[in-house]
Amino acid sequence: MARAEQVLRLRALPAVDEVLNKSEISQLLKEYPRAEVVGAIRKVLDTARNKILSGDGQDLQLKTIVDDVLQLVNQWKRPNLRPVINATGVVLHTNLGRALLAESACQAVKTISGGYCNLEIDLNTGKRGSRYSAVEELLIKLTGAEAALVVNNNASAVLLALGTLARGKEVIVSRGQLVEIGGSFRIPEVMEQSGCRLVEVGTTNKTYPQDYEKAIGEETALLLNVHTSNYRIVGFTKETRVAELVHLGQQYKLPVMSDLGSGFLVNLASFGLTDEPTVQQTVADGAHVVTFSGDKLLGGPQAGIIVGKKEYIDQMKKNPLTRAVRIDKFTVAALEATLREYLDPEGALQKIPTLRMLTEPVDSLHRRATELAKTIGDGLKDLAQTTFEEGLSQVGGGAMPTAQLPTGLVAVSPRHVSVEQLTERLRSGDPPVIGRVQGDRLLLDVRTLQANDTQPLLQALIEALQPLKGGDKQ
The missing domain is CATH 3.90.1150.180 (Aspartate Aminotransferase, domain 1)
Known part of the structure; x- marks a missing residue:
């Protein structure tokens, strides 16, 4: 395009006021702030100028400019986070929000969001209460654990547990369980951030109880089991079970922690889904601390759930990090409603969308x-x-x-x-x-x-x- 033609086409572009005077734009001003509409006009005109300067030979009529402004404002009007x-x-x-909430959980969030609630007040005594009390008793009842705590996601749960129970000490874990979870977060890095020292034992495909035992020393604070929920090693393999670790821990007076990752509260073996251990079984096997997610197989909101022996959970509740990773009232409401559905396991299969779809x-x-x-x-x-x-x-x-x-x-x-x-x-x-x-x-x-x-x-x-x-x- 010749320079002279470019200049003529640039001069032909309408001024901002000319676009503002169009009836369609005047109507737009009744719904949106003037500054927002003017900003859209300037953006569209800048785009038109750049097209002309780049040699685009397409004629840009005033109607085209107006249509582009209307389209741009309508795009700005849409929320960034939208249903898909x-x-x-x-x-x-994961990219689409993971678990869908049950209808009861959606209703619980809606009910709580519009007003005040007893998040941290004991209505019986009038004194300050715990924000975890609404879900702790349910988790104890459903899992068989002595106590429970909920934080904002499972990575936080693992970080809190390790930092509380093993900071400055050694944690023994199988080499085949050093998983990488979503977003390139790796278990060894989470362990390092918690302040404990990682001790790897066994091989990628085989780890025996004696491998853990050989590594136990004066600095050992914890035996860790990590369920490989996002991959499987098959073939010539051997992994030490939680019950075997618990037996070893009893001999050396060491607690055992199991990070289940996804976390199942129902046994779906009859549906052909047998790859995941249930939280109840892991607790029954004697694990002192069990961590799992709220928005995966549980079918609830994003949360990191910690259940286990009361003496260890109480230590975590006193850790200053607990406040930094605590859950809000919306998570409490949604999680409580989700957990209540599990009181009727058969009904949960239909009322919790994740279970229904699976x-x-x-x-x-x-x-x-x-x-x-x-x-x-x-x-x-x-x-x-x-x-x-x-x-x-x-x-x-x-x-x-x-x-x-x-x-x-x-x-x-x-x-x-x-x-x-x-x-x-x-x-x-x-x-x-x-x-x-x-x-x-x-x-x-x-x-x-x-x-x-x-x-x-x-x-x-x-x-x-x-x-x-x-x-x-x-």
């Missing part, structure tokens, strides 16, 4: 996928081909890495756009839709689709599958 349709089949999808029968999933394929196919018409397929879901959230969950899929093969363009449009839609890509098809797993997702999903697909402007599929 999860069609990936990953039940505990245990839904395969024939139900196939039926739902078949019906969804027809509904979407009828709605999309010639925009895409849709078919039912069998497939596998994942538990996710660093839990049960080898679990095979048969499921039903809807395969969408776009006709006018590429699958990459389709997934990008779906992600930027309202609500965003996240699925799985296989070859040139988008796979929608019904396991993680909720009851009210069908119509928004269909509408999102219709919009995302429209032919590209100015041409067909590229």
